[in-house]
Amino acid sequence: MARRRRMFSKRREGFLGSLLRQLAGLLVIALAIGYALAYTPSIPRRALERLYGTPPSQFLQLPSGSRIHYRDEGPRDAPFTVLLLHGTASSLHTWEGVVARLKDRWRIVTMDLPGHGLTGATAEGRYDRAGMVAAIARLVDHLGLARFVIGGNSMGGEMAMAYALRYPDRVAALVLIDSAGLALDLSDRHVPIGFRLAAIPLLRPLIARITPRSLVERSVRAVYADPARVTPALVDRYWRLMRMEGSRRALMKRFAALADEPPLAVERLSVPALVIWGREDHLIPLAIGEELSRRLPHSRLVVFDDAGHVPQEERPSETARAISGFLETLAPPARPGGDRKDTGPTDAGADRSRGDKRP
Template identity: 75%
Template sequence: MASRKSQSLLLLLGKRLLQLVLGLVILAVTVGYVWLYTPSIPRAALERMYANAESQFLDLPGGTRIHYRDEGPRDAPLTLLLLHGTASSLHTWEGWVAGLKDRYRVVTMDLPGHGLTGRTAEDRYDRAGMVAAIVAVVDHLGLDRFVIGGNSMGGEMAMAYTLAHPDKVEALILVDSAGLRLDLTNRSVPIGFRLAAISWLRPLIVRITPRSLVARSVAAVYADPARVTPELVDRYWRLLRMEGSREALMKRFAALEREPPLPVERIDKPALVLWGREDHLIPLAVGRELARRLPRAELVVLDGLGHVPQEEDAARSLEPVKAFLAHLEEERMHSDNRQQEAAG
């Protein structure tokens, strides 16, 4: 009888202990969630912070609002349209725009789910959705033929747009471009990207996105993390937290799982393939493959720069771009002369 009572007492104590442990775990998780929870920021507040005098907004009939900037002379010899990468914004091109807009017309835009465009009414962040947004801006501005460029995801969308609208594109500038293969499980990939690639973590990421995670991810795409300023991290972190943008970004990562490599061999346009030698997100080997498979590509490797050379060192990364554009101008002039001679 005493033995049965002892066993019952032990079972009761074990049950109470288990309940206590579970309660402590629930409390710890609740406190941790409340402590780490990262609230969204209203669109209007971010527009006040990160729109400038050059910022314009294209309001589409369905309710989508696309942020873009159109700078430089309208009668420029060449027009450029530049597209940013994943979790970035048109701000990444500000250094290049400053160095190009005296001679060229330069259009930059925030792609769906990013920057001050944010979540769209269509809620599509695959290639088709991105290309549709590019088409909307191109048509709105009445762009005829132009040079399209992009970094990372932006390079992928530049190539996707070219495949869909080849008559619009004069040439491409592809900076550490996606579009072939991308291994997000590699430990050299920024931690934020690796986490977003895990589908079951995505609902958590839309609510918990600490600044430290963004800071580590931005530093990982620079060859020299010392170049990453607190203001730069703040901009990435705040724009990521626009209401709806984190949900949109998770849908972009989901789309990555379904999209095959682009048939880049079909892009018969002059292309400058620009690559940071220290790119650990999309290694130089991918850049060499891209340049080999594009029919008319020139590869330029930038020593000492990482995945976002246009942002890490705008002046140095812009040097081969200016040479490429000058060559395009010269080719166009020769072509115009030949046409005039043939007509005369």
């Protein structure tokens, strides 16, 4: 009797083991099928350059083999040259509406930072703050800019301030639009889903391979005050450029670098600064913009009621008008085009007003 029980027990264990192995096999197959269906392929660089790298786009070839995508528009004899930098997962195209309104009067340079846009992944592989500043410095030297205005949106504002701290003699003024650079909590529920996921280290390898258009669309809509302004073409551009070969891995390295980067010592920035903020920005709230403006020695804060995290896309006319008005308050450089040091800001350029300006 005991022998029969042992035989039955062994058969049952064998059956259960076989069943578990079959279920595990089915699970692996299901996961493989799910991965295959969800996998988002990369797009060749050349294909994206044909779509988004047409004139006035230019490329600076680096000794490493990497290239920096940039645009240089407006008169070379303009009173000032302005270099504008985009935010995380964005590209220089974010400035097109603003550039169109400024380039008749000012020389405007825009660039794709490493790991972004048509610059994409670089041979240097440096996507931390120091790597970004080094790329900016290369372009600035290539263009021969000795003193100019630098600005940016979100991460671009952070890199503009980081550049100004590293090269204070080169910067005449700052334009900071919903800028990063102070402490930021990416786990907040108001932060776009794509950013929250990328902030989780275990998910980064997955995001580098699976990036559905719906995820990008949700993230873009989340940074607009009015999601109805987000067009299919806009989402497609963000989605496609993010999928350039190597760019998603580079972007995940950028998110990894955030943990090791302390807030910037913005109090050391003595040049005039225009701080623009969208009142409906839930990624970097207005309270941070107000703190940034308080801590900058010579700043003016302008708030747009009907704008989120990217006023340059949602409110290009008002953004361009604010920038142009700010530039008019600055003393002109010694020579046109920003290719020599200027004589410093006028008193108006050093306005320390904290009042909101509503368009």
